[in-house]
Amino acid sequence: MTIVNLEVWDIAKPMARQVLPPPTGVSLLPDVPNWSWHEYGMRVGFWRFHALYQSLKIKPTVAINGAVCVDYPRVAPGRARMRAGSSWPQLRAGNRSNNEKDQPGMIRRCLDTIGQFTGKRPVGWLGPGLTETYDTPEHLTAAGIKYIGDWVYDDEPTEIATANGPLVTLPYNVECNDIPMMIIQHHEAAYWTQKCIDTFERLYQEAPTARRLCDRHPPVHQRPAVPHQVLEEVYARIAKFKGVLHWNGEQILEWYSRARTAA
Numbered sequence: 001m002t003i004v005n006l007e008v009w010d011i012a013k014p015m016a017r018q019v020l021p022p023p024t025g026v027s028l029l030p031d032v033p034n035w036s037w038h039e040y041g042m043r044v045g046f047w048r049f050h051a052l053y054q055s056l057k058i059k060p061t062v063a064i065n066g067a068v069c070v071d072y073p074r075v076a077p078g079r080a081r082m083r084a085g086s087s088w089p090q091l092r093a094g095n096r097s098n099n100e101k102d103q104p105g106m107i108r109r110c111l112d113t114i115g116q117f118t119g120k121r122p123v124g125w126l127g128p129g130l131t132e133t134y135d136t137p138e139h140l141t142a143a144g145i146k147y148i149g150d151w152v153y154d155d156e157p158t159e160i161a162t163a164n165g166p167l168v169t170l171p172y173n174v175e176c177n178d179i180p181m182m183i184i185q186h187h188e189a190a191y192w193t194q195k196c197i198d199t200f201e202r203l204y205q206e207a208p209t210a211r212r213l214c215d216r217h218p219p220v221h222q223r224p225a226v227p228h229q230v231l232e233e234v235y236a237r238i239a240k241f242k243g244v245l246h247w248n249g250e251q252i253l254e255w256y257s258r259a260r261t262a263a
Helices: 032-056 103-118 136-142 178-184 189-206 229-238 249-262
Strands: 002-006 061-064 083-085 158-160 167-169 214-216
Touching: 002 032, 032 229, 103 136, 136 167, 167 249, 178 189, 189 229
Parallel strands: 002 061, 002 214, 061 083
Antiparallel strands: 158 167
16 A cells, blocks of 8 residues: 655744754744745646556555645545544644644534535544544544554554444554655665565565555655655565555555454
8 A cells, every 4th residue: 555645834833844944043934944944845746646547557545634625726636535633734833733622623614624625525534743632532533533543563454442333443554654764764766666576575565455555745755855656666576476556555454354243
């Protein structure tokens, strides 16, 4: 499963994700270089993703802030593409899910907006920065969410018990996320490619069932310095294995639910 993250960042607030540290060591507002770096992903990088997945005939899961439907309507996914909610705007350091004053209201607003825009309300959620409170699973299931991608503790789907029924956790391979690999750890694109391939081959060898492979952000992976080849090489290697399906989150949830019932 491939995830593409579409995010809205407020230029009037500090940027938690920085590609260029401030020269004085203190973030200033507006944070022009780092906000603009994000904006590049929504203006330019997204369309490179779009062209690539069109050519590969792959429909990735889109983890989208609800505000994307308002601020970037051309980028927001239509009915044909599957999606998962991910807060209203992208929440920042010091203001993530654990500090959201009205978390149930934020979740409802996000899901309602995406549902009205696309014609289908999301059943999946990816928290901003994978952040939650102890009550987040309860709030999510109360809003109709069936699966979540924040928990990185297993290679198979698991369940969190809530008062509104189980919340399925889909595996999230944070080691193959492009932000930690390229922006934080400063690995070259080729290293990311090899790590994704190595991860897939190990999981395929152990048990070829539904798993999540990697998470990508338009500002990182679709700069001209990171060519399509690094992605195409991953998908080309995967295509050599029998029985591999490029599922989105909802399809993995349906597979798990059927298997769970049968067991």
